Amino acid sequence: MPVFHIDGEPVEYEPGEKVLSAALRCGKVIPHYCYHPGMSVVATCRMCMVDVVDLGNGRPAPKLQTACSMDATEGMKVETLNPKVQEGRKLVNEFLLVNHPLDCPICDQSGECTLQDYAFEYGSGKSEMDYSKRVNGWRDIGTFVSLERNRCIQCSRCDRFTREITGTNEFGMFNRGHELTVDTYADRPMTNKFQGNMADICPVGAITEKEFRFKRRVWKLKKNRSICTGCSTGCNVTIEHDRNEIFRLKPHENQNVNKWWLCDEGRLTYRMMNERKTRIHQPLGRVDGKLEGVSWEEAYAAIAERVGDMSPLPEEVLALTDTHASNEELFLLQKLLKDIFSADNTFCPLPKWEQNESEFFINTLITTDKTPNRAGALALKIKGDAKSAKLKKAIEAELKVVFVLGNPFDAEVEVQEKVKKAQLVVHLGTFHNSWSEIADVVLPGQYYSEKDGTFTNKDQRVQSTEIAVQALRRTRPEWRILADLSVALGQESSYGSSADVFNAMTEQVKAFSGLSYADISGLGKELTQKTKDSGMKVVKAQI
Amino acid sequence: MTEETLVLFKNIRNPKYDKSLAAYKKSGGFKSLKKVFGMKPEEVVQEVKESGIRGRGGAGFPTGLKWSFMAKGTGKPSYLVANADESEPGTCKDRELMLKDPHMFLEGMMIGCYAIGCHHGYVYVRGEYFPSIKSLNTAVEELYADGLLGQDPLGSGFNLDITIHTGAGAYICGEESALLDSLEGKRGHPRVKPPFPAVSGFNGCPTSVNNVETLACMPFILGDNGVEAFKSFGPQNNSGTHLVSLSGHVNRPGVYELRMDVNMKDIIYELGGGIRNGKKLKGVIPGGSSSPVMTADEVDVLYNFDDLAKNGTMMGSAAMMVFDEDTDVVKLLHRITRFYAHESCGQCTPCREGTHWSRQIVRDFLNGNGSDEKLQRLNRVGGNMMGTTLCALGDAAAMPIQSFVKKFPEEFRKYYTTV
Numbered sequence: 024m025p026v027f028h029i030d031g032e033p034v035e036y037e038p039g040e041k042v043l044s045a046a047l048r049c050g051k052v053i054p055h056y057c058y059h060p061g062m063s064v065v066a067t068c069r070m071c072m073v074d075v076v077d078l079g080n081g082r083p084a085p086k087l088q089t090a091c092s093m094d095a096t097e098g099m100k101v102e103t104l105n106p107k108v109q110e111g112r113k114l115v116n117e118f119l120l121v122n123h124p125l126d127c128p129i130c131d132q133s134g135e136c137t138l139q140d141y142a143f144e145y146g147s148g149k150s151e152m153d154y155s156k157r158v159n160g161w162r163d164i165g166t167f168v169s170l171e172r173n174r175c176i177q178c179s180r181c182d183r184f185t186r187e188i189t190g191t192n193e194f195g196m197f198n199r200g201h202e203l204t205v206d207t208y209a210d211r212p213m214t215n216k217f218q219g220n221m222a223d224i225c226p227v228g229a230i231t232e233k234e235f236r237f238k239r240r241v242w243k244l245k246k247n248r249s250i251c252t253g254c255s256t257g258c259n260v261t262i263e264h265d266r267n268e269i270f271r272l273k274p275h276e277n278q279n280v281n282k283w284w285l286c287d288e289g290r291l292t293y294r295m296m297n298e299r300k301t302r303i304h305q306p307l308g309r310v311d312g313k314l315e316g317v318s319w320e321e322a323y324a325a326i327a328e329r330v331g332d333m334s335p336l337p338e339e340v341l342a343l344t345d346t347h348a349s350n351e352e353l354f355l356l357q358k359l360l361k362d363i364f365s366a367d368n369t370f371c372p373l374p375k376w377e378q379n380e381s382e383f384f385i386n387t388l389i390t391t392d393k394t395p396n397r398a399g400a401l402a403l404k405i406k407g408d409a410k411s412a413k414l415k416k417a418i419e420a421e422l423k424v425v426f427v428l429g430n431p432f433d434a435e436v437e438v439q440e441k442v443k444k445a446q447l448v449v450h451l452g453t454f455h456n457s458w459s460e461i462a463d464v465v466l467p468g469q470y471y472s473e474k475d476g477t478f479t480n481k482d483q484r485v486q487s488t489e490i491a492v493q494a495l496r497r498t499r500p501e502w503r504i505l506a507d508l509s510v511a512l513g514q515e516s517s518y519g520s521s522a523d524v525f526n527a528m529t530e531q532v533k534a535f536s537g538l539s540y541a542d543i544s545g546l547g548k549e550l551t552q553k554t555k556d557s558g559m560k561v562v563k564a565q566i
Numbered sequence: 567m568t569e570e571t572l573v574l575f576k577n578i579r580n581p582k583y584d585k586s587l588a589a590y591k592k593s594g595g596f597k598s599l600k601k602v603f604g605m606k607p608e609e610v611v612q613e614v615k616e617s618g619i620r621g622r623g624g625a626g627f628p629t630g631l632k633w634s635f636m637a638k639g640t641g642k643p644s645y646l647v648a649n650a651d652e653s654e655p656g657t658c659k660d661r662e663l664m665l666k667d668p669h670m671f672l673e674g675m676m677i678g679c680y681a682i683g684c685h686h687g688y689v690y691v692r693g694e695y696f697p698s699i700k701s702l703n704t705a706v707e708e709l710y711a712d713g714l715l716g717q718d719p720l721g722s723g724f725n726l727d728i729t730i731h732t733g734a735g736a737y738i739c740g741e742e743s744a745l746l747d748s749l750e751g752k753r754g755h756p757r758v759k760p761p762f763p764a765v766s767g768f769n770g771c772p773t774s775v776n777n778v779e780t781l782a783c784m785p786f787i788l789g790d791n792g793v794e795a796f797k798s799f800g801p802q803n804n805s806g807t808h809l810v811s812l813s814g815h816v817n818r819p820g821v822y823e824l825r826m827d828v829n830m831k832d833i834i835y836e837l838g839g840g841i842r843n844g845k846k847l848k849g850v851i852p853g854g855s856s857s858p859v860m861t862a863d864e865v866d867v868l869y870n871f872d873d874l875a876k877n878g879t880m881m882g883s884a885a886m887m888v889f890d891e892d893t894d895v896v897k898l899l900h901r902i903t904r905f906y907a908h909e910s911c912g913q914c915t916p917c918r919e920g921t922h923w924s925r926q927i928v929r930d931f932l933n934g935n936g937s938d939e940k941l942q943r944l945n946r947v948g949g950n951m952m953g954t955t956l957c958a959l960g961d962a963a964a965m966p967i968q969s970f971v972k973k974f975p976e977e978f979r980k981y982y983t984t985v
Contacts (some may be wrong), residue, residue: 064758065913066914067956068914069914069915069954069956070915072954086954087953087954092758111954113916114950117950118919118923119915119919122919151943154926178910179911179913196753196912196913198912199909199912200907200908200909200910200918201910201912201918201922202912203911273888375964436965464649528751
């Protein structure tokens with residue numbers, strides 16, 4: 024690759040790449056507001072000005088150049104820290120602060136605001152502007168975000184977002200000169216499903232998430248990488264939390280999955296992470312027809328005893344799971360049935376679904392497929408649908424032991440009725456639902472923000488989550504429960520961590536072979552052997 | 567005695583001329599076009615290059631060079647857009663051409679279209695120029711009726727259409743890339759350059775944007791012996807005649823067609839008839855409101871691109887605004903800063919905030935709140951806009967501010983010091 028120099032250091036670039044993008048890729052810091060790698064270059068904030076001391080032909084550029092719009096060329100020498108550049112940044116920053124209200128103490132962006140950072144770095148600390156500032160006022164622009172126009176620095180990222188990323192065009196720039204402002208057209212509220220991204224890309228506090236307004240100062244938030252389990256896209260997110268309470272989800276850049284974006288629906292899943300009312304807080308056992316709190320040991324012992332009494336035949340054992348379970352959990356559940364009962368009766372709901380093609384990438388983020396780990400289930404060869412003959416046959420048998428993981432087939436009355444008749448129903452799950460009503464033993468699991476695990480998304484990419492917050496005291500991660508159960512039921516070896524389970528899975532399951540936990544911890548890795556029919560049907564956009 | 571040299575105004579100065587197609591043809595019109603249709607497009611561009619004509623819109627970029635930069639072999643159509651959005655304060659030359667002799671400009675435009683291989687030319691006219699728009703529309707209709715536009719004009723096999731498009735009243739749409747945005751139906755915002763319009767302009771196709779006066783010179787340049795004659799009208803690199811819009815405190819304001827080697831003093835005192843009411847000259851804004859101001863002592867200079875540039879100012883659109891000794895320079899600057907604050911498109915930071923802020927500071931002086939510190943601040947804010955913006959409007963706003971503060975500091979001090 025050709026090379027140019029930034030501050031004396033050689034930097035490789037793709038032909039046609041801009042100076043700023045190459046610099047950011049190499050970890051150089053060049054302040055900027057209007058530039059966003061996902062959108063067109065407008066070069067209007069003028070903050071990224073650099074001094075091109077050699078254009079590659081031995082001559083310097085006559086004046087400071089904006090790095091975002093400057094093509095990198097072979098032999099070019101760029102300086103980003105010399106006094107001329109510092110002076111240029113200072114003056115742009117001064118201009119930006121002329122009409123900025125400086126209401127950082129009540130602004131939610133404060134702490135992650137680049138204007139604040141650069142004002143601190145390049146500002147004089149004293150304003151020479153002694154006239155009243157421009158006032159544009161607050162606007163309620165949509166369900167998910169609010170617009171404080173006084174804080175706006177007219178970088179036009181939001182405008183370009185609705186034009187170039189979502190294609191919905193409901194947002195634009197109005198008036199001109201120093202009156203220039205952003206707003207929605209004809210005072211209509213925004214309708215796109217990706218408004219939260221506008222809050223993310225807004226470099227200042229002009230657009231902020233309503234969900235997060237006045238909730239917590241951002242520097243108090245701790246961040247953990249995770250995967251959004253709202254649908255099968257598996258967007259990379261950071262869970263941001265403080266004192267064991269989760270405040271928001273932010274997208275994490277992954278060019279192979281969600282690029283920079285996350286849908287509003289996904290962002291709102293943080294509410295479920297904080298949900299406590301419907302959570303199962305401790306192991307429950309049915310005593311005289313009523314569910315009562317028991318200890319973990321009692322629960323395991325009771326299950327082992329009942330199973331021992333019944334010594335069920337393979338066809339008398341059934342496991343149902345939903346696809347919100349991680350790969351490890353699905354693997355262990357399947358393994359439990361195989362090892363203890365020699366049974367292969369593991370089913371999960373896998374409805375067919377359609378993926379609409381769109382000229383805008385972002386529209387493919389929200390899918391109608393709300394099964395975050397469908398591909399994982401397919402890779403493990405867990406099959407079945409409510410309508411499939413196999414499942415019908417399985418529930419027709421004289422069921423003795425049924426394991427239910429999560430909330431599968433919740434709308435299938437027939438399945439529930441049959442399972443109800445089984446002699447022992449064990450439910451593993453995080454929330455109370457119709458299964459925990461009919462279960463004999465209820466084992467409390469953990470939500471995905473509380474445990475680690477891996478998920479396989481619709482493109483069959485395996486990605487991992489981190490433990491973000493502390494789980495409820497008397498709950499255990501499902502993989503641990505399943506491992507403990509298999510020990511209680513007579514298995515000898517067990518697993519120490521979710522990574523151990525993953526490693527065992529890569530050895531025993533062909534589809535996962537060749538992967539390692541280290542591989543997938545960053546941006547994930549696609550399965551080596553993909554399932555051909557993933558249940559996804561691509562529908563061409565109608566023109 | 568300084569006199570006009572009539573090339574562009576040869577018909578307009580004829581009292582009997584009635585701007586119809588027949589009258590234009592009678593005066594020798596469309597001979598050049600006929601000659602051009604017999605040449606290769608590259609030869610046309612070469613002749614224009616040799617004539618040394620520089621764009622009359624303000625920047626003075628050589629037109630032949632501009633046309634030779636047009637991207638070729640892209641598979642996309644090329645476009646010629648005539649910039650008739652004449653909105654630089656003090657400038658009124660294109661209006662004269664479009665209003666009183668539209669066919670000369672349109673012939674020039676057709677020559678330009680042929681030279682760059684454009685089959686659909688656009689004229690972007692300033693929206694406020696109602697009579698000019700009417701005149702242009704009538705002229706275009708006449709041309710279509712005569713078969714000079716449309717399919718196969720003059721048996722050349724070169725199809726050509728011209729559309730008259732009216733602007734909506736924004737100074738910034740005189741900037742070529744903002745003009746193209748506006749022509750495409752978007753907000754008139756200057757674009758990032760590169761790519762220049764010659765590579766990606768109107769609808770992403772190679773486009774050349776030329777001033778009306780520049781195009782109106784084409785029939786003369788491509789006429790018989792045009793190149794040599796054109797070159798002889800001025801010193802090297804400043805060839806041809808140009809239209810000077812003389813306004814302000816002179817006895818005979820108006821648009822004059824002059825050679826490029828005329829002294830500014832002669833323009834003011836001979837053609838302009840001197841300062842009105844026998845007053846003394848205080849200063850001149852030589853090339854539209856965005857050019858740095860000149861004091862009375864500095865006006866003994868040839869009025870052309872290079873000589874003005876040597877004197878630290880610019881010819882711009884050749885709109886000379888003269889002001890006499892009674893003029894309040896601070897009020898004048900306030901008027902200019904107000905104009906730029908109103909006309910800044912607002913997309914880039916220094917110009918958006920700087921034009922408004924500087925206007926506020928100048929207003930402070932008028933309100934009696936001036937100080938030395940504010941004078942320095944005004945100079946600094948103006949200077950900070952210089953060279954830091956996306957398009958030239960930031961520079962255009964900065965240059966008058968800096969030059970006024972530099973050349974007339976006493977005028978500002980009068981407002982806050984009591985003698």
